[in-house]
Amino acid sequence: MMDDDFVTLTDSQKRARRSRSVAIGLALFALVVVFYVATIAKFGPAILDRPM
């Protein structure tokens, strides 16, 4: 397939996509932190103390 068949993003579209990507990355990372910390807060440190 030739390059002409694909869209070339404008500078503003690239900037907007980068801005959205950073925000999505930060939001997903925050979600991981929230659930990790909340799990320990809810169940206590004992949740990490499991027999191997």
Next chain:
Amino acid sequence: MALVNKSALDNAGMRMSEATAGDFLELLKPRVMSLVVFTAFVGMVAAPVTLNPILAIISILAIAIGAGASGALNMWYDADIDAVMSRTRGRPIPSGRVQPGEALVFGLVLSALSVMTLGVLVNWLAASLLAFTIFFYAVIYSMWLKRSTPQNIVIGGAAGAFPPVIGWAAVTGSVSIESVVLFLIIFLWTPPHFWALALFKSGDYGRVGIPMMPNVAGSLSTRRQMFVYAVLTAACGVAPWLLGYTTMGYGMIAGGLGLGFVYYAWKVLQMPDSDQVMKPAKSLFAYSLLYLFGIFAAYLADAVAHRAFVMSGAFI
């Protein structure tokens, strides 16, 4: 280069988005969200028991995201009238920065995420109240009441009044009279607050056919109703003291703020029909924000002082 077939873009009406993260943040109505966070926080602190601080922060975060999600759904549904009204035409959807479909998906995903997070990590009563609030604001208010009755913001005001009840429920797992009083303060405060805006923006609402009270019942009837609601709000504002939930210090502050609210509503009532500038209405709108913040700040200070007093007593 993007891996998107150009013919698909041309044929299906698709476009590459130019929406930034800031545009999506704007969909969440951050100013409304800040009031929601504050009142929910007061509901949490005023509760007689405490919650793990980490879970408390997560609760506030979930309530804020849920409130923001309902704002995004509201902007998605109201994009047609937002485009016409001067106050709202710069919003992300009418200005073309965000596509309606993007806002809809954004609102739905955040709604589900906030409710599930609150339910799984805190409790399901708070989560179901948050879900009901989002439903009430997006469906009952935005889709139904707003365009069909002049009582739209009276009934719809319940959506904005729920956050302290959700905050209280997050901590206690129940709904009590104390949290219902906080609900009533915001519920009764909403009509004079919104109708003050509707008075000096009646042209905007008239152009888009929204049946706000000044457009349907006229200016005088609206101003009379605003005064009645302001008196009821002021009375409800001191109720926590009269019912023994707070100290006299709160009662004095709430009484003073309430008198101010009634005074500004009285000035609006005295405003002549021919007044085009409507300075009293603008003053009432500004004061109403100060009133709500002041009442909840006083309630918060009272609850914190009471807790500090109890704790110091425990160590004596």
